[in-house]
Structure formats: C-alpha cells, structure tokens
Amino acid sequence: MVAFFLLVALAAPWLAPHDPLATSWSAVRAAPSASYWFGADELGRDVLSRIIWGARASILAGVVSVTISLALGVPIGMLAGYVGGFLDALISRMTDAMLACPFLILAIALAAFLGPSLSNAMIAIGVSATPVFIRLTRAQVLSAKAEEYVEAARALGNPHLRIALRHIFPNIVAPLIVQATLAIAAAVIAEASLSFLGLGQQPPAPSWGSMLNTAKNYIDQAPWMAIWPGLSIFLLVLSFNLLGDGLRDALDPRHHS
Amino acid sequence: MGRFLLRRLAQIVPTLFFVSVLIFGLQQLLPGDPAIAMAGEERDPETIRYLREKFHLDEPLPARYGYWLSGVVRGDLGESVRIQRPVTDLILEKLPVTLQLATMAMLLALLIGVTAGVISAVKKDTWLDYAANVFALWGLSTPNFWLGILLILLFAVNLGWLPASGYVSPFEDLKGNLSAMIMPAFVLGNAFAAVLMRHTRSAMLQVLSSDYVRTARAKGLNERGVILKHALRNALIPVITLGALSFGELLGGTVLTETIFSIPGFGKLIVDAVFNRDYSVVQGVVLLTATVYIALNLLADIAYFLVNPRMRV
Numbered sequence: 191m192v193a194f195f196l197l198v199a200l201a202a203p204w205l206a207p208h209d210p211l212a213t214s215w216s217a218v219r220a221a222p223s224a225s226y227w228f229g230a231d232e233l234g235r236d237v238l239s240r241i242i243w244g245a246r247a248s249i250l251a252g253v254v255s256v257t258i259s260l261a262l263g264v265p266i267g268m269l270a271g272y273v274g275g276f277l278d279a280l281i282s283r284m285t286d287a288m289l290a291c292p293f294l295i296l297a298i299a300l301a302a303f304l305g306p307s308l309s310n311a312m313i314a315i316g317v318s319a320t321p322v323f324i325r326l327t328r329a330q331v332l333s334a335k336a337e338e339y340v341e342a343a344r345a346l347g348n349p350h351l352r353i354a355l356r357h358i359f360p361n362i363v364a365p366l367i368v369q370a371t372l373a374i375a376a377a378v379i380a381e382a383s384l385s386f387l388g389l390g391q392q393p394p395a396p397s398w399g400s401m402l403n404t405a406k407n408y409i410d411q412a413p414w415m416a417i418w419p420g421l422s423i424f425l426l427v428l429s430f431n432l433l434g435d436g437l438r439d440a441l442d443p444r445h446h447s
Numbered sequence: 448m449g450r451f452l453l454r455r456l457a458q459i460v461p462t463l464f465f466v467s468v469l470i471f472g473l474q475q476l477l478p479g480d481p482a483i484a485m486a487g488e489e490r491d492p493e494t495i496r497y498l499r500e501k502f503h504l505d506e507p508l509p510a511r512y513g514y515w516l517s518g519v520v521r522g523d524l525g526e527s528v529r530i531q532r533p534v535t536d537l538i539l540e541k542l543p544v545t546l547q548l549a550t551m552a553m554l555l556a557l558l559i560g561v562t563a564g565v566i567s568a569v570k571k572d573t574w575l576d577y578a579a580n581v582f583a584l585w586g587l588s589t590p591n592f593w594l595g596i597l598l599i600l601l602f603a604v605n606l607g608w609l610p611a612s613g614y615v616s617p618f619e620d621l622k623g624n625l626s627a628m629i630m631p632a633f634v635l636g637n638a639f640a641a642v643l644m645r646h647t648r649s650a651m652l653q654v655l656s657s658d659y660v661r662t663a664r665a666k667g668l669n670e671r672g673v674i675l676k677h678a679l680r681n682a683l684i685p686v687i688t689l690g691a692l693s694f695g696e697l698l699g700g701t702v703l704t705e706t707i708f709s710i711p712g713f714g715k716l717i718v719d720a721v722f723n724r725d726y727s728v729v730q731g732v733v734l735l736t737a738t739v740y741i742a743l744n745l746l747a748d749i750a751y752f753l754v755n756p757r758m759r760v
Contacts, residue, residue, distance in 0.1 A: 283458070287465030290737040290744075292699025295717065299733050302721040303476040379590050383703055386592050387718055406596050406707065410604045420593030428588035 191429030199245040208236035210243040210396045219412040229414035232404060237415060240396035241422050247397040248426055251312050251381035251390070252374040258316025260370060263323025270324065271331025272354050281324065288321040297380055301389040308381075308397070311390040315380045319373055326369055330362035337361075364441040371437055375430035382423050398423050451752055455745055466737045467519065470730050471512050474502075477726070485528055487724050498528070524734065525727035527720070534731035538713055542735075544614060545712035548704065549697045551628055552636035557690065560640035561683070564647025568655060569674060579644060586641025591700060595634045595707040602630060612709040631708040635700050639693055646689055650682035684751070691747035695740030 198205060207227070214234035222229040228237035270281035288296070300314035334340060335358065343357045384390035385399025393400060398419040405416035477484040482498040498504070503511045518525065524534035567579035603611035610627050617624040654660060655678050663677045664670075701714035709715070713732055720728035 283461040284465045286458075286462040287469055287737075290462065290466055290695070290740045291469070291733055292695050292736050292740070294699040294702060295733055295736050298702060298717065298721065299473055299729050300476070302729055303473050303726070375588070382590055383592065386590075386703065387706065387721075389721065402590075402593060402596065406599075409596060409600050413600055416593070416596045416600070420590065420596065423590050423593060424588050427590070428584060431584060431588050 191425065192433055195245055195249060195426050195429065198242055199249045202242050202246060206236075206239035206242045208239040210235060210239040211394050212236075219408060219415070221412075222414055228418045229412065231401070231415050232408055232412070237401075237418055240401060241398070241418050244396040244398045244401065244419065245422070245426070247308060247385070247391045247395070248378050248381060248423065251308065251315065252378040252426075252430070254312045255315035255319065255377040255381070256370050256373045258313065259319040259323050259373060260366070262317070263320045264327050264366065266320075267324040267327025268331050268354055268359070271328040272335065272350070272358070278328070282328070285321040285324045288318075289325075291318075293318050293376070294380060294383060297384065298387065298389065301384055306389045306392060308385075308391040308395075311381055311384045314384070314389075315377050318380075319377065322373065323366070323369065326365060327362065330365055331358055334358045334361050368434055368438045368441060371430055372434035375427045375434065378423065378427050378430065448752070452749070455748055459741060459745065462741060463738075466734070466741070467516055468512070470734050470737070471515050473730060473733070474726060475508070480504075481726075485724055485726055501526070519734065524731035527725050527728050529720075529723040529725045534727050537716060537728060538731055538735055541711060541713040541716045544710060545698065545701050545705070545714060547617070548628060548631055548635060548701055548710060548712060549694065551632035552639065552697055552700075553690065553694060554636075555632055556636035556640040556643055559636070560643025561647050561686065563640070563644040564686075565651055565674065565679060567644065567648045568651030571652065579648070583641040583644045586637050586644075589637065591634050591637060592703045592707050594637055595631070595704060598630050598634060599707075612707070614708075614710045627708075628710075631704045631710060634707070635697060635704045638700070639697060642693065643686060643689070647682060647686050650685055651678060654678045654682045688747045688751055691743045691750070694743050695736060698736050698739060 212235060214230070217226060217230040217234035217236075219232055220226050220230040220234065226236050226238070228241060231237055231240070266281060270278045291299075297311075297314045297318040300317060301311050304310040304314060331354075340353060340357055343353050348357070381390055382397075382399035382402070385397040386403045388400070388403065391397030391400055401419040402416060402423075405412070405419065408415055474481055480495075481502070482495045482504050483490060485498050485502075486494045503514050506514075515525075522535055524538070526533055527537055530537065563579040563582060567576045570576050599611045602609045609630050613627055615623040615627055655674075660673060660678055663673045668677075698714075701712055702717060703714070704710070705712045705714035706718050713735075717729055717732040720726070720732070
C-alpha cells in the first residue's frame with residue numbers, strides 16, 4: 191500500500207485526469223460521474239486529480255518531517271547516551287521539556303510563529319517529533335554500550351567517534367527504522383491537521399487536509415468533497431502503521447505477542 | 448515517600464525551566480521585527496511602539512526572558528493584543544469547556560478501550576480479538592477531524608439526532624450540553640481508545656499467564672471472577688498511568704475537535720490566536736498544557752509509587 195501511494199505521488203502528472211487547479215463553473219460541486227469520478231469541489235475542480243496531486247504533499251511532509259527528526263534526534267540521543275554524565279542530564283531535561291508540550295500544540299505553535307507554509311509545517315512537525323527519537327536513541331545506546339563487543343572495541347583502543355559510528359550505530363538502527371515508519375504515519379496526520387487549520391500547504395495547491403477544511407462547509411451538499419480526502423489520509427496512515435507493526439514484528443522478537 | 452517526592456520535584460525544576468525557555472524562545476522565531484509581526488497588516492506605528500515597550504523588545508534577550516518569567520511566576524501570561532484582555536483570564540474562561548470535553552473523551556476512551564482490550568486478551572486468536580485489533584488500527588489511523596466530519600454527516604445532517612456544532616453550558620441545559628458534547632468527545636477519544644485497547648490487551652495477556660492467576664483458577668474460582676478480580680485489577684495499573692500521561696495529548700487533540708464542532712474551549716482559542724497573530728495567547732496555551740502534563744506526570748508517578756510496593760524498597 192505504501193508503494194502504491196508512492197507510485198501515485200510520483201506519477202501524478204500522468205495519472206491525474208484533470209488539471210488539479212483548473213476551475214470549471216459548470217462543474218461546481220458536481221456529483222461523482224464518468225468525467226469526475228470522485229466529483230468536483232466548490233470551484234468545479236476535479237477531486238480525484240486533487241487527491242492524486244495531494245498525495246505528494248502528504249508523503250513529502252511525512253518523509254521530510256521524520257528525516258528532520260532523525261537528523262536532529264539521533265546525533266543528540268547518541269551524544270547523551272554515549273557521553274553520559276552532566277551532558278546526558280542536560281539533554282534529558284530538555285527532552286522532557288519538549289515532551290511536556292503536546293505534539294500537535296507544539297507543532298501548531300511552531301508553525302504559527304514560523305509562518306504558514308508546507309515547508310514550515312514540515313519543520314514544525316519534524317522538530318516536535320524530535321524528542322521521541324532522542325529518547326529512543328539514548329536508551330538504545332545505553333544498552334548497546336554495556337555489550338561486550340563495545341567493551342572489546344574500547345579495549346582495542348578505538349577512538350570514541352569510531353566506536354559510536356561503527357560499533358554502536360549499526361546495532362541501534364532496527365528500532366529507529368520501526369519508530370521512523372510509525373512516526374511517518376503520525377507526521378502525515380499532523381501535516382493534514384496543520385493544513386486543515388490553514389497552517390500547512392497553502393491554497394490553491396492541493397492538500398488532503400485543506401481539502402477537508404473546505405469540505406466541512408459543504409458537508410450537506412457535497413459529501414464526496416470530504417469522503418475522498420479523508421479516506422486517502424486514513425489509508426496512507428494505515429499503510430505506514432501496518433508497515434511499522436510488520437517491521438517491529440520482524441526486527442524485534444520481544445513484540446510478538 | 449518523602450525522599451521519592453523530593454527527587455521527583457528536583458527533576459521537575461529543570462524541566463519547567465527548559466519549558467519556559469522553549470515557550471519564550473517561540474517568540475524569537477518570528478521573522479524580522481517581532482513588534483511588526485505582532486502588529487499585523489495595519490502596522491500602525493503607535494501599536495508597534497506600544498508592543499515594543501510592552502515586550503521590552505529594545506532590551507537584551509536574557510532581560511526580556513527575565514521580565515516574561517517573572518510575570519509567568521506571578522500568573523501573568525501577558526495580554527491578548529487583539530482582545531486587550533489578560534491571557535490568564537482568557538484561558539481560565541475557556542478551560543472548563545476544554546476540561547469537560549477532555550474528561551468525557553477520556554471516560555469514553557477508557558470504557559471502549561479497556562473493554563475491547565480485555566475481550567481481545569480473553570478471546571485471543573478468535574474473531575473478537577481480530578475485530579478489536581482492526582478497531583485499534585482504525586482508531587490509530589483515522590484523522591479525528593475527518594471522523595468528526597463523517598459523524599456530523601451521519602448524526603446531524605442525515606439522522607438529525609445530534610446538533611452539528613455549538614456549545615451549551617451544562618448549568619443552563621444539561622441535556623443540551625451532553626448532546627452537543629457526546630460527538631466531539633467520541634471523536635477526541637477515538638485514537639486514545641485504540642492506544643488503551645492495545646495496552647490493556649498486552650497487560651492482560653501478561654497477567655493472565657502469571658502464577659497467581661493460575662493459582663486462582665486452580666482454587667476453583669469462576670473465570671469471570673479471575674478476569675475481573677485478579678487479572679484486570681493488576682493489568683489496569685500501567686493502563687491508568689498511561690491514561691494520566693495521555694491527558695496532555697488529549698488536550699492537544701482538542702484543537703481540531705473544537706474547531707470542527709465550534710466549541711469555545713482553549714483549543715479554539717489557540718487557533719483563533721494563531722490567525723490573529725495573538726502570540727501571547729499561543730504561548731500561554733502551550734505553557735498551560737505543558738504544566739498540566741508535568742503535574743499529571745508527577746501525580747501518575749506518585750500513584751504508581753503508592754500502588755506498587757516494589758518501588759518503595
């Protein structure tokens with residue numbers, strides 16, 4: 191399913207039957223038909239074409255946000271776990287502080303201060319999701335540090351950077367991949383939420399969240415405007431959740447129950 | 448207990464300090480001159496001068512943080528630039544509405560999530576277990592603003608059973624209040640019910656295979672007694688801790704739920720503040736939710752300490 195959505199996003203120019211921005215007064219809120227499979231919106235734009243192009247914003251937001259979280263969270267978490275002591279205490283308290291702010295509220299606040307746009311929404315979501323990766327990486331490093339192969343690498347006189355990158359990092363990648371996959375699901379919902387509130391992708395560019403925001407005003411006249419974008423978010427998030435669950439079962443034997 | 452409390456409080460002080468730095472730091476993200484950004488599109492020179500003076504924008508950053516923090520400690524979260532009212536008053540006015548919504552959502556989530564989790568664990572590998580797992584995946588993957596729109600379409604537009612939006616105070620009309628809040632509470636609690644279901648299931652599976660449950664069964668206790676009296680009571684300890692910790696997330700979720708259902712709580716307050724560039728209000732709401740989270744975290748730890756004798760050793 192993830193591959194399907196990726197394919198749809200990549201092939202959007204060829205798959206979309208209409209221009210996602212082209213308005214047509216004769217098709218305003220047109221019900222699903224042979225020419226508009228998913229119906230048309232309040233400006234007569236083809237809902238299916240907007241869904242197909244909207245997949246780009248959602249997938250991009252999910253992947254870029256989580257890349258930001260990984261790029262920030264993994265090095266900081268490794269530093270805290272490997273160095274320990276005062277630095278660990280300092281980083282842990284800062285992480286606690288970020289975790290104390292609810293994810294969505296922090297993302298909204300960051301997006302509000304940075305200004306509404308898709309790229310700022312991705313930064314806001316990425317930064318808000320970072321503490322989870324700091325905490326996970328730190329915990330994994332702490333347990334890997336106590337392993338014999340790390341002690342052996344240290345006894346052989348390897349420098350710290352080499353031990354951290356060559357010996358510890360490859361052994362903590364699996365849980366990070368699982369968490370990253372589940373975090374993409376959360377980031378897709380967060381981007382849709384920010385776009386729904388007007389803080390993500392700006393109109394007229396198609397985004398599933400902003401399509402739902404408009405759709406709520408026409409719910410009694412054109413329910414198809416709400417059903418398809420919501421279903422798309424649901425299926426994309428579900429596919430990343432299933433992928434994350436599957437990866438966890440495959441990579442972590444403790445989670446089989 | 449005293450030493451445990453002191454240690455936890457000692458951990459909270461630096462966390463609160465960093466929360467305050469984080470929230471104060473948000474203002475520094477404003478591109479360009481914060482006074483111009485806060486003044487809005489009119490850019491009235493009088494307003495800009497007032498804002499610059501009000502937020503001590505001509506002074507160095509540490510001094511500005513000091514002014515802001517001393518206000519926060521005294522309960523002064525600043526003033527709404529748009530409504531010209533203290534942020535603390537605005538939040539206190541909206542808080543009861545949001546608390547009612549979050550509490551109803553939490554109760555619904557506990558009812559649905561714990562029940563589904565217990566059934567799923569007791570009937571492991573049957574269709575009931577699979578159905579509960581599908582329900583959990585549905586809950587975790589459904590954006591709550593979409594669920595809200597679908598429920599409005601079904602229960603308000605098509606069936607006409609519930610109001611589509613709006614809020615009535617419970618002191619004016621309790622029945623009207625409950626019928627206006629039940630749909631938003633379900634929408635808000637839906638994802639949390641899924642999380643609770645998964646945790647309850649895994650805690651119950653662990654407890655059901657433990658020695659004391661086997662002993663209770665061997666003593667001839669009926670299955671219902673074993674599940675409700677012995678297994679569930681112990682499995683619920685981590686679930687309740689999770690519940691306390693997740694209340695903060697529920698408060699975060701109210702932003703979307705209150706926007707869809709036009710409920711005048713503090714979720715809607717932050718959204719309106721974002722669009723009115725009322726940054727003091729945004730900071731105030733983030734600060735309040737973070738403080739509530741930290742307080743609940745502490746309470747959960749104390750509760751865990753009290754119910755779990757192993758921690759007292």
